[in-house]
Amino acid sequence: MFAKEMVKQSLPLLIICGIGGIITGSTFSAMRSIFEAIPGLIVVVPGVIALRGNISTALGSRLGSAYHLGVIDAENMVNEELWQNIIGSLLLSFIMSCIIGLLAYITSLLLGVYPNPYILISIVIIAGVISSVILALLTILIIFLVFRRGYDPDNITGPALATFGDVVTILCIFGSAVLIGGFA
């Protein structure tokens, strides 16, 4: 009985997340020639995607709590509390992107692969910051729509960000690799 209920409630959501994964994976696979042209790039992909997920879901759940605490609501959304949250998330994205780029470069050297550090690190920073801005805007939009309908943002932001976040992030990595790789 119990197992049936869990399967019924979770399965559709998991399949939808999986289809989101297929879109991410297809983009990943479309980048094959870029991975061959830019050594070290494939190393940063899991890190940037995981970073994006952690930072944006934390932002979403903080804004959800802020709503429950009455700090922000549909009439009073763009205030100082919201800005502090957004600045904090963007700064974390920037710092962590620098760290991912550096780590990918150093560990590659140790394993005998020699990436161009400037190209690699600038791709990670551009992809990290741009995806962070897009997802912060998306989070605010989702929370705004959820507020107006009177739903609890805690139930919506997590799955929505998990589904869109990966796709947006891999597209940003693709875009900045083409941009920076093209200049080099």
Add this chain to the structure above:
Amino acid sequence: MIYSWKNIVKHGLPLLTVCVLIEIIAGQILQINQDLLVSLFPIFLVSIPVINSVGGNIGSILGARLASGLHVGTITLSVKDKKMQENLFTAILIGFITYGVLAILIYFIAVFGGLVEEIGLTKFVSILLGTGVLLVLVISFVSVATALWSFKQGLDPDDMVAPVVTTFGDVVGILFLFLFIGVVV
């Protein structure tokens, strides 16, 4: 004011740094196998985000259910607990169904996109099912262990299980995938 960007950055950095250090291992496993992925089996590049997101999601669902059960008191701190076993069994069952459905879907999308030259449907589905079921099994135990451990430490399992399970799952999922590619192909 409740929030300040300084606190958000200060509290976020340690956990994110640990997470990124582990994810770099996952990335290096991909780079070591880059030739195999890029020229021989690009279909597995399509599969990797699917394997990781489904595994992470099942682990997080299980973790959240266990955390709620522990808070409310319907689940006790033991692997012998009936409810605990029921939850584990269901997670593995859901994993089997989800990975099976998605494997078939990926294969036909890959055929459509011209990515499949070197591998047949049966082999591909068995690699994904093997990876998926083993991953869910390991992730479930990590999820239970993290929930029990954080509960004993007086930490909220709701904060701990999802980041631990998704980060750990990314590395283990990619490792299992290459293990099964090695065995089947």
